[in-house]
Amino acid sequence: MALIDVGGTLWPNSWPIRKADAAGRRLRIRAAMPGIEPATVDALADDLIESSRPGDEARAISTENKVSINSPAEMLITGCLSRCGLPADADTIRRIRRAMSIPVSDRMRPLPGAVELLAEIRDLGMRNVIASNTYWRDADSYWEDFRLLGMAEHVDGIITSVDAGHLKPHPAVFEMAMRWADVPAERCVVIGNREENDIEPALALGMRTILVYPDDPKPAASRAHATAPDLWACARAIREMAG
């Protein structure tokens, strides 16, 4: 099984902000809060959009999550709901989180060779499981993105830090993927662009590793079993490993 990171691995490190995103979120928040006074929902949407602006702007530069708390989106949403006098139960938080997770930008494109890499891994008889640190996105949000990008047909499973409850380098994302697929660590290869988030926790679990840098500078050093400057080279590396 291949456990594959997303930001800086399958698509770019940066996340474009669109002017229409706030309007799209407003509509999605309204749909997520039926039966609530429209003025209250509008105040909630204003608060959510304003409170999340600094993080969205930071992710427009790098999607690498630098926040150490494991569910920062849930905390932000809880704060907004409380300020609007609305109950912050788990179900409401999840609906708001999905409303804030607008589908991937029409300007966002997979990195060159991403689709071919996924197809190659499948050809080798392995499964593709997405293993990603995210802010808003859970697996369902990501499925929507991968469908829009024409990548969903090559993906077998998706585990995000939102689903696993911990950010990589915590092993929870990889452990949840192994449970989901019922595959032991020694039959997993992790593909990612961050030594500390992808390679180190994978090595600690006894997995094979490929550090890729299609959207990063060449790393000075890596403990990974292989390194690849682009996703075509990654496909060759994984074929060699499998052979």
Ligand SMILES: [Mg+2]
């Ligand atoms: Mg990454």
